[in-house]
Amino acid sequence: MRKLVKNNVSWVGKIDWELESFHGADYSINHGSSQNAYLIQEEKTVLIDTVWKPHTTDFIDNLAKEIDLKSIDFIVANHGEVDHSGSLPALMEKIPNTPIYCTANGVKSLVGQYHHPEWNFKVVKTGDSVDIGNGKQLVFVEMRMLHWPDSMATYLTGDNILFSNDAFGQHFAVEELFNDRADQCLLWEESIKYYANILNPFSPLVKKKVEEVLALKLPIDIIAPSHGVIWRENPTQIVEKYYEWSQNYQEDQVTVIYDTMWEGTEKLAHSISRELSLQSPKTRIKLFNVSKTDKNDIMTQVFMSKAIALGSPTVGQSILSSVGGWLDFLKELKFKNKKAAVFGCYGWSGEGNKELRQRLTEAGFNVVDSEIKCNWNPREEDLAGAKEIAAELLS
Numbered sequence: 270m271r272k273l274v275k276n277n278v279s280w281v282g283k284i285d286w287e288l289e290s291f292h293g294a295d296y297s298i299n300h301g302s303s304q305n306a307y308l309i310q311e312e313k314t315v316l317i318d319t320v321w322k323p324h325t326t327d328f329i330d331n332l333a334k335e336i337d338l339k340s341i342d343f344i345v346a347n348h349g350e351v352d353h354s355g356s357l358p359a360l361m362e363k364i365p366n367t368p369i370y371c372t373a374n375g376v377k378s379l380v381g382q383y384h385h386p387e388w389n390f391k392v393v394k395t396g397d398s399v400d401i402g403n404g405k406q407l408v409f410v411e412m413r414m415l416h417w418p419d420s421m422a423t424y425l426t427g428d429n430i431l432f433s434n435d436a437f438g439q440h441f442a443v444e445e446l447f448n449d450r451a452d453q454c455l456l457w458e459e460s461i462k463y464y465a466n467i468l469n470p471f472s473p474l475v476k477k478k479v480e481e482v483l484a485l486k487l488p489i490d491i492i493a494p495s496h497g498v499i500w501r502e503n504p505t506q507i508v509e510k511y512y513e514w515s516q517n518y519q520e521d522q523v524t525v526i527y528d529t530m531w532e533g534t535e536k537l538a539h540s541i542s543r544e545l546s547l548q549s550p551k552t553r554i555k556l557f558n559v560s561k562t563d564k565n566d567i568m569t570q571v572f573m574s575k576a577i578a579l580g581s582p583t584v585g586q587s588i589l590s591s592v593g594g595w596l597d598f599l600k601e602l603k604f605k606n607k608k609a610a611v612f613g614c615y616g617w618s619g620e621g622n623k624e625l626r627q628r629l630t631e632a633g634f635n636v637v638d639s640e641i642k643c644n645w646n647p648r649e650e651d652l653a654g655a656k657e658i659a660a661e662l663l664s
């Protein structure tokens with residue numbers, strides 16, 4: 270069923286209430302998601318993006334109830350990732366010669382995934398436009414690396430709608446569709462999680478792209494991303510947030526993260542948290558066991574932090590695999606301008622802190638000298654090391 274966005278523009282996507290993860294298991298979905306596709310019906314009928322393959326039948330059946338599929342003059346594929354292109358093969362079987370507008374990299378990803386080089390691709394680049402009648406045009410803006418090399422946004426003149434694809438989205442199911450109708454608390458929680466866990470590695474490019482788009486001085490009445498809410502009330506608020514988030518964002522927060530074997534490293538984590546709070550009562554302190562908290566939620570807190578303390582006991586001359594796996598993902602997200610401290614217990618050889626230090630440095634953190642390396646269970650004098658860690662992280 271279509272939902273009206275504005276004038277002759279409708280949402281024809283899929284609200285995916287039951288989705289639990291995204292990018293394999295790399296991104297947790299806590300409040301559903303959506304794959305937003307849009308239908309424009311001016312003198313030309315245009316479909317912008319499709320939905321993920323499991324929803325193909327629903328998507329095509331619903332679209333066919335709204336329009337004769339053969340009336341689609343062309344398709345815009347803003348991005349080739351399967352959550353937006355997964356229904357293309359089935360749709361193209363029904364309308365095989367329909368032009369598909371996308372970037373040159375879009376052709377590579379669509380052909381690579383679906384093996385149909387014969388599709389009628391129309392390659393576009395930034396500034397190219399196509400007339401859709403009634404005095405309106407679609408103008409294309411490449412969004413390279415936001416977040417794939419093929420990503421693109423499409424701007425509809427006249428209605429002043431920016432179809433931004435993944436940029437400015439959230440994995441968040443909202444039946445009411447629009448930002449002003451959504452639960453504001455969840456909307457911002459999901460927006461920052463999405464930025465921290467998907468877009469942060471590309472922050473320098475986000476900053477540049479936002480500056481480029483703002484310099485065009487395009488009137489923007491609506492930002493219609495491919496996931497989550499459509500921004501119609503103060504739509505550029507999310508653009509301003511992206512600009513802020515793209516510049517080594519941090520708040521007055523320190524996050525303590527650990528895993529533990531026999532509660533020793535856990536005791537160190539708690540003593541560091543207490544000391545941080547004692548030394549700086551105004552600073553927000555968060556504490557997480559990586560085995561018991563969703564990794565993406567911890568990453569969001571790291572994104573918001575000016576410093577972290579990371580602990581693991583030594584095991585097998587290294588660290589716990591829960592912390593090791595978490596560090597792999599941390600490195601991928603390319604956080605910058607954040608301090609880190611390490612801590613951990615050991616029984617015999619004690620390589621854990623060295624491993625943590627090395628891997629945090631590789632992940633781009635400034636690792637402070639102070640640490641707690643505790644043989645067996647912590648004694649009072651071991652906990653005293655928390656004072657130095659807190660002082661260095663807060664300085």
Ligand code: FEO
Nearest residue numbers: 348350352435495
């Ligand atoms: Fe929503 Fe990059 O796919």
